[in-house]
Amino acid sequence: MHPSLQDSVRTSYWLDDQVRPAPLPPLVGAAEADLVVVGGGYTGLWTALLARERFPEKSVLLLEAGQCGDQASGRNGGFASASLTHGFGNGLERWPSELDALDRLGAENLREIGATIERLGIDCDWRLSGELAVATQPHQVEELHELSATLAEHGVAHSVLDQVATRARLDSPTYLGGLALPDETALLEPARLAWGLRAACLEAGVVIHEGSRVTSLQRASTSLRLTTDAGWVRAGQVALATNAFPSLLRRLRLMTVPVYDYVLITEPLSGAQLASIGWGGREGVGDSANLFHYYRLTRDNRILWGGYDAVYHYGSKISPVLETSGRTHDLLAAQFFETFPQLEGLRFTHRWAGVIDTCTRFSAFFGTAYGGSVAYALGYTGLGVAATRFGAQVMLDHLAGEITERTKLEMVRTKPLPFPPEPFRWAGIKAMTASLEASDAHGGRRNLFLRSMDRLGFGFDS
Template sequence: MDARPAAYWLEDPDRPAPEPALIGPQDADLVVVGGGYAGLWTALRAKERDPARDVVLVERGRSGDQASGRNGGFASESLTHGHANGMARWPEEMDTLDRLGAENLAAIGETVERHTIDCRWERTGELTVARAPHEVAELAALAGSMHAAGHNAVLLDETATRARVDSPAYRGAIFEPDATVMVEPARLAWGLRAACLRVGVRLHEGSPATAVERHGRAMRVLTPSGEVRTDRVALATNAFPSLLRRLRLMTVPVYDYALMTEPLDAAQRAAVGWSGREGVSDASNMFHYYRLTRDDRILWGGYDAVYHYGSRIRPRLEQSGPTHDLLARNFFRTFPQLEGLRFTHRWAGVIDTCTRFAAFYGTAYDGRVAYAQGFTGLGVAATRFAADVMLDLLDGADTERTRLRMVRERPVPFPPEPLRFAGVHLTRWSMGRADANGGRPNLWLRTLDRLGLGFDS
């Protein structure tokens, strides 16, 4: 209860001062709307691909303040929200998607090094842990599928799992040593922001885009105090309402809650082990994710993803006593040896989820506007890939990326209210019941699976 109601990552004293708002009319070759990862990568990649391109980025608040600066900092190779989801939807493309995902993650690491971004880029790998017997069996089947696809995935029994991270709740795990990097999320966003400024991107913060519209043969992006006339627009607003009405039902905003502990002392670190500093996530439907920080705090998040009626997004929704209490209880069920450890911060971030869990792409206004949305919970790295997709689409380029069925297809939209609210909450309830019932899905979940639909964080 004494944890600060603030996002730990954003309280960093190195947080940059805001750039000035857009005032009056401007002209540009490309306008990027949104200063999170997707928007920052799009602006940076646009200048890297064509240094002469004049790029303006407008951000409602401050770059990196929303989901990009509030997440757990898991940067994954997967572009498909995990191997299983990709195999279920695009099996014939998975070899290509796996290769592109690995190249994408490596390129982020190269950018971090080249721009000397101090964001603690750690190739630790990730443990996916089983807490119930049915999850052990499910992980064994998943490991077999991953091995067949050429992934380095090591199936661990209970003893081997607890030798890495010690919890009496663990029964086994899959360890992927190469597929996930830990990163300090806000510092990555700020580093990309600084890189954009260095290469000549004109950044305007405190400048919410209120409309995008035709302007003769070009486009115009409007803000409360200015406008930009431009040839092309890239929309990277993600969880926030899109400037394109056609996208309003394609995603729902979901609040993902997190806690941060005080630093562990030497005895506490010894009690949990964790010498490899792996990222950890649960194999259950209602899952936690957790990792160590550079000063040995534990970030503990996930489980109770919350959707509010009418797709509401409000600052006051970032604090939830019941949800943070639930997170704290589950933390000490996982690590009872840490009883007495205090939490210093509690917060939430709003992410955009779609019915296929992985990002989708498209264009509007005869190809002059491109968008990427629906990253769900694995967007830290996938946003860079999305930036290149959007730039390919805006350039009218026929590339390996744009030929992917994953890129060409759109997910099924969510229904309007009140069906949306009822469906989301029925799905969350059913997922919890399945976790408690040996993993057996009820009729509702089986129906969604047959239709290729779902809800996830």
């Protein structure tokens, strides 16, 4: 074990919080609701809250297998990106004709999240910090300049930084340049946002049952029936918000795969330690590699450091045992001190991991089932903190049968390619990961396998 990890605890820093609410009772026996939301992460919570605001005459019930916010929504890095397309580059490649509309809708969505947090008084340290993309290899500097030219064509506010200017913002000997996006990202405390949305749902009249895993969804005469371990619900409509976990719709089982993302967080930096790296703008930061790191400051000046390894396990296996990879946490710790050698001796207090969903186009997709009575949104691929609110709106549009600017988007109307079944899925993902690592090590050159997958629009990311 890396020495900096010796005293760390294996739990999410965000969830290890004294304001964590007590669990709500599970569903026991029979219930009924106009709309049943399955899943108590951001997607489900936004759907339930917006449904009550948009259709106050409808009863809404939310079922969560564990506790609301305990999964990806409560343990992510706390980056709320305005992008609905997993970044400008991915959006430009896949939906060039509607990218300006997607960026406008994403910016509006981010502003509305901030306004909701302020209106509801959610204490989650919401800050419009902007984001800094840093280059640590010469080819990444060239790529940032190319991206800058495209951003300028689309009127996206940004600035390109040379090595000196980048290190003046945040000092690492690994930095060769950077690109600052001042309007694209907010930072927040993710579990507190989830708990705040949960409280707002309860205040709005949403009935929430935690500890209520849904085991089946079936048509029952003119309604839908959802069965849990200890009860059942008759529903007029259903919104599925289970994301990384197996869908109640079998048709979606190959559309996403679960991957494990790993995170560390340090003890609070002293004034001298913080001065040694700068970071006066407190931006969220990501490096420009294929296997990338993301990092940020917390309100008490800890550094959250995550990413790099996105680990897929054969058969789309999900288990708490897989959250304790010492190898990945050791690797992350070593990479942290390569980036910030001036912080040698700093210790990590928390280390954790958990499953997120990824799809082959890297951004969310949407659809309906059971004649339009069921809607779903999933596939956010690690950039869902803000985009889940947009996904909730799309689901509610679909359930209401409304044609809106959102539902007319090609992004909303189309689906990604599915992943192949096993063993081809595991072999393909391993080949993709190895090829991405090789690309990072060889000047960004993409081998024949990556170029072929690019042409097919087939990818793997987190």
